[in-house]
Amino acid sequence: MDHVHTIVGVANGDVMEMLRVRGLRMTPQRRAIVSEVMRTRGHISPAAIVRQVQDAMPGVNASTVYRTLSLLEQVGVLQHSHLESGAEYHRSEDAAHVHLTCSSCGSDDALSLGEAESLHALIRTHHGFEADLTHFAIGGLCGRCAKGVAR
Amino acid sequence: MDHVHTIVGVANGDVMEMLRVRGLRMTPQRRAIVSEVMRTRGHISPAAIVRQVQDAMPGVNASTVYRTLSLLEQVGVLQHSHLESGAEYHRSEDAAHVHLTCSSCGSDDALSLGEAESLHALIRTHHGFEADLTHFAIGGLCGRCAKGVAR
């Protein structure tokens, strides 16, 4: 629990502060994007963010969203992970879990890092590899689909 | 070791046979693509296949390669997994391992499914989720990078 600089309870205001400190500016667009992402539980795709933000603030360009997202990731507020559907963003504080995505029904379950600790330890032991189990999802069949589904 | 219909030692000829059985045809393009993929140890990207195949047989179109790859995947000869660099294909018989990709140096290590069995069991127990640990890579820092690298 030290290989990830956990940021607990970052509020919108904190983000603005983090930007200010770095000489970066808080524009209405960024405010809209930040507020959208910060209020999202779980993950959200860049496309969805674009949609939502443009909904609340027409005219915001997709490139601005992409630029802001990567900026927020550099600053440490956000992180992205790779799910079957592509990249998805979430607040860093919400990143502490492994995504289990069902390749059959598309459902998305989660595994706490605590539960996955044994794998983490196993990988470290056999390879000295310090795994970040949150970056990529783990595919497979959810309980429901693993049972019945002939198709 | 029963949830994956393992195909051991598939040879180029076998592939042609598998296609014939389904009423599909063996064209020179497919022959080139199959031979390229079948002789690849480990994984290879669609773009690389296109390059290699066109090298041996100029004029082959990328769309043909894509179509052939997904066909070979449906037939069960190939599988793809998601690494940091995107989708990568490998022979099904070479698919039985977990990819460990270092986000720092880009190196690619592997973990046998046997070694990962404990995680597989853990996930199954807690969620009834039947994981396919080969479909997505596991990111993190390789032993080397986890140690020294300040940057």
Place this chain on the structure above:
DNA sequence: GTTGGTGCAAAGGATTTGCAAGGTG
């Protein structure tokens, strides 16, 4: 000859980038 396969061109979707105009501190 059927029917499946291929090349080509075009269409998409997801990002990224160059730039001039505009807003923030």
Place this chain on the structure above:
DNA sequence: CACCTTGCAAATCCTTTGCACCAAC
């Protein structure tokens, strides 16, 4: 009033599709 940001348009990538033409069986 510097300098960071944005919108726009264009450029990449990667992959998929519609089609007319061609080839495998």
